[in-house]
Amino acid sequence: MDKVEVIEDITEEESIVLDKYKKIVDDAESVSELESDIKKLKEEPIYSEIKDSKENINLEDSIEEINKRLPITSIEEYENKIKAEKEGLHTGIKALEENGILIPSKAVTLIAGRPGHGKTAVMLNMLINQVQKYPDKTFYFFSYELPKEHILIRILNIMCQTTFSDNEEDRGNNNIYIKNWIKMDKLPKENPLTLNYEKIEDYIAKGRLRIFDNRDMDSGTLKEKILLEDEEKIGAVYLDYIQVIKSRDKDKKSFDKKDDISRVCDDILNLAIGTGASIICGAQLNRDSKNEDSIYLHHLKDCGVLEQFCDLCIGLFNHADTFDKEESCSRFDFKILKNRYGGIGESTSSKTLFHGPSNHIRDLITDGTTIINKEPENGKTTSNLSIEEMNAAIKAAK
Secondary structure (H helix, E strand, O other): OOOOOOOOOHHHHHHHHHHHHHHHHHHOOOOOOOOOHHHHHOOOHHHEEEEEHHOOOOOHHHHHHHHHHOOOOOOOHHHHHHOOOOOEEEOOOOHHHHHOOEEEEEEEEEEEEEEOHHHHHHHHHHHHHHHHOOOOOOEEEOOOOHHHHHHHHHHHHHHHOOOOOHHHHHHOHHHHHHHHHHHOOOOOOOOHHHHHHHHHHHHHOOEEEEEOOOOOOOOHHHHHOHHHHHHEEEEEEEEOOOOHHOOOOOOOOOOOOHHHHHHHHHHHHHHHHHHHHHEEEEEEEEOOOOOHHHHHHHHHHHHHHHHHEEEEEEEEEEEEEEEEOOOOEEEEEEEEEEEOOOOOOOOOOOOOOEEEEEEEEOOOOOOOOOOOOOOOOOOOOOOOHHHHHHHHHHHHHO
């Protein structure tokens, strides 16, 4: 058993009791036997002489421990486990929903793509959709590349789903526009940014959205950042991205870089199982994945380990060569590379668009012959300023 924690300055009596407790849990062949033997242990005179170690003798933890190794002995137990399983989380991305893709709980999902193809954007789109769909859950985003204020700007940008300038040369500068808007004390008010900024402010104030940005945070300390006192409220944990996360052994003299990814995967999988959360990790594909038809699971960097530890792997490909300047969109495809509970190989070809300025993943709508990029209702407003107008307003305000 591995539930008993190591206690410094342990007394001889505590050592004896903990050894007995460990043997009881290791030898128990049923819950009733476990309950009976722990009750007898607590009735022994030596048990009354210990103090600090009593918290380690926990019947509930012990039952959980033996249930992991004992076989299920009745059909009712199977039924109860099935009924207790959490439903997977919806992604809010129509192309994936239509393929029945849900993000599994107590498991790891990989969002895999080549550098610059939109892994972080997809993860942030999913994060926003889930925060809005599950108001009783808390969602975590750990960035190992971007500072958290930049993540916040990208979330705000995606939520607005629009282009903030009508000038051709400014159409890709939404992030600059948003930074300047914040520097101007969030003016002008007649702007889709205001409403969405207030939503994010509410998510953060209520503790439903938590963003971290420590590149040195190893996989062993991730759990410390997640509030475990109420595991039912944990929705999903996003990690961007897995190949840059270091293991807790990174500073040891015996550290072996080749085994580092294995340790990271073990820690992350244990986190998923221990908290019941859905863990979603960005993952890089190598350059052999040249288009959506040539994306395969073995194209994952460090593929040997990553292939095994995830339950679901969603590959993505951004067709930059299809970028439409007028609509500021390119075709964007998903492909299911692994699905432990469903089919693989499903592709969402020609169903999704990537809106460059906002990084919003949107549905591709056609009238049978022509691609139509429908601007969302909370999109452009007549009050939007160009980058030049915004900068001029900043100078005038100084």
